[in-house]
Amino acid sequence: MTDSETYTALCDKIDQSLMVEDLMTMISIPSMNPFQQEVRKGYREEEMAEFYCDRMSDLGLEVGSREVVPGRPNVWGVLKGRSNGRSLMLSGHLDTVGDENYPDAFVPRIKNNRVFGRGACDMKDGLASYLEVVRVIRDEDIELKGDLILTGIADEEDQMIGSKDFGKRGPWADYGIIGEPSDMKVCSAHKGQVGYLVRSLGKAVHSSRPEDGVNAIEGMMHIIEALKALQQKLMSRDAHALCGHGRCGPSVIRGGTIVSTVPDYCELEIDRRTLPGETREDVYAELNSLISTVVQSHPQFRFEIEGPTIDVLPLDVPTDNPVLNSVLGVIRSITGNSAEASAFPGGTDAPHFGFPTVIFGAGTLQQAHSMNEYVEVGDMMVATRVYLCAVLDLLYRT
Ligand SMILES: [Zn+2]
The missing domain is CATH 3.40.630.10 (Zn peptidases)
Structure with a gap:
């Protein structure tokens, strides 16, 4: 046979x-x-x-x-x-x-x-x-x-x-x-998947006088804007023959306590889909530089990064x-x-x-x-x- x-x-x-x-x-x-x-x-x-x-x-x-x-x-x-x-x-x-x-x-x-x-x-x-x-x-x-x-x-x-x-x-x-x-x-x-959690830290005050506080959710809005810009950048890079382009975006957001308080805390889980060759260290560095850029133009906000919360190669x-x-x-x-x-x-x-x-x-x-x-x-x-x-x-x- x-x-x-x-x-x-x-x-x-x-x-x-x-x-x-x-x-x-x-x-x-x-x-x-x-x-x-x-x-x-x-x-x-x-x-x-x-x-x-x-x-x-x-x-x-x-x-x-x-x-x-x-x-x-x-x-x-x-x-x-x-x-x-x-x-x-x-x-x-x-x-x-x-x-x-x-x-x-x-x-x-x-x-x-x-x-x-x-x-x-x-x-x-x-x-x-x-x-x-x-x-x-x-x-x-x-x-x-x-x-x-x-x-x-x-x-x-x-x-x-x-x-x-x-x-x-x-x-x-x-x-x-x-x-x-x-x-x-x-x-x-x-693609791989790398997740990081970004925390925005502000200052809580009575929301009738927001100018005395720092609104952590507003801080996070700048991060979300910067993520949109990063997504644009990823799309403009060379595509992988089979996987296409890398992706990033916000997946989970939590923050604030009651309506009458300026929130001093907000956290965001970011989903980053990596291409072959990209590592979690690359994603961490990318996120750090994104945060630095936000802080340069908005120095009242403070941010922390935690993770990776997920790391699939x-x-x-x-x-x-x-x-x-x-x-x-x-x-x-x-x-x-x-x-x-x-x-x-x-x-x-x-x-x-x-x-x-x-x-x-x-x-x-x-x-x-x-x-x-x-x-x-x-x-x-x-x-x-x-x-x-x-x-x-x-x-x-x-
Ligand atoms: Zn399965």
């Missing part, structure tokens, strides 16, 4: 019903990100991690886990290669966003060949696909040269403490794929990287369509791992955080074929 016939024969072994069953079981295990709140049942990754470890263990993987913080583990399973070939990680996050205003979020349902429920496409579908990839490889006695590693990562939806820990302590691989909902596009780049996998070209090649041969690398709209775990990782998965970000989350089973089947063929391409053939 030629390689392509072998691949096709193996892809035909993918069992849709097993995969959908795993997905539905995982949807029914709430693993909402606690988002800075208390870690508690339903709002932690532990129960999902236990299920995933059990399934990986059933499939004969060497399973490991490590708590990043109590109740929030990263887990992994290794299918050992028979020689020292390159290794590949298929990675997904264990957490989901919340269930506010989403009735029966954790009651999985199938309708019109779609699976509905919180986590359906973001991204318990990816985790289910990976299990099925391993099952096919095991059942068909395929011997891989290098290690295939599955991972379940904590806290993707908030601070990404899981993938940051993984990057520091491993296990690592030569390449990675993350099945985030990319609308079946192969994403090799995305940008991603930029080189165009000649084998994992990128393998996934693109596999998609072209499976779908017959042209496939090109593009940018993922949001941030992901990928840049924290420390090895080249691309993003490809069923579903879209619009469905992902909506109150009607679903994944098309047909797309999930295609994505699983792509993962399986990429594993064969990178770990079996070469």
Whole structure:
């Protein structure tokens, strides 16, 4: 048999019903990100991690886990290669966003060949696909040269403490794929996200005599104006080939106490979307210089910077990287369509791992955080074929 016939024969072994069953079981295990709140049942990754470890263990993987913080583990399973070939990680996050205003979020349902429920496409579908990839490889006695590693990562939806820990302590691989909902596009780049909090300090007085005080909210108005100017500047710089331009803007503002008092305090959370090559230190310096300019023309105001309150790295996998070209090649041969690398709209775990990782998965970000989350089973089947063929391409053939 030629390689392509072998691949096709193996892809035909993918069992849709097993995969959908795993997905539905995982949807029914709430693993909402606690988002800075208390870690508690339903709002932690532990129960999902236990299920995933059990399934990986059933499939004969060497399973490991490590708590990043109590109740929030990263887990992994290794299918050992028979020689020292390159290794590949298929990675997904264990957490989901919340269930506010989403009735029966954790009651999985199938309708019109779609699976509905919180986590359906973001991204318990990816985790289910990976299990099925391993099952096919095991059942068909395929011997891989290098290690295939599955991972379940904590806290993707908030601070990404899981993938940051993984990057520091491993296990690592030569390449990675993350099945985030990319609308079946192969994403090799995305912007980073750096958040800082700026505090404006003024002087509180009775608001009938504002001239005696310093209005901290007015101070912040100058910062917001300066941010608009910075945004203009970012748009005038050279665009990144896939990510476009960097962005910045105000996301949260708090300040003042009662209407009759000139506020002495205001704080603003600033969202800065960075391009590959820009660091949090660059953002800090940029913000400092913006504040200095404001203070020069308005010396009555004082400002402080705190943070970073969020720090997600940008991603930029080189165009000649084998994992990128393998996934693109596999998609072209499976779908017959042209496939090109593009940018993922949001941030992901990928840049924290420390090895080249691309993003490809069923579903879209619009469905992902909506109150009607679903994944098309047909797309999930295609994505699983792509993962399986990429594993064969990178770990079996070469
Ligand atoms: Zn996700």
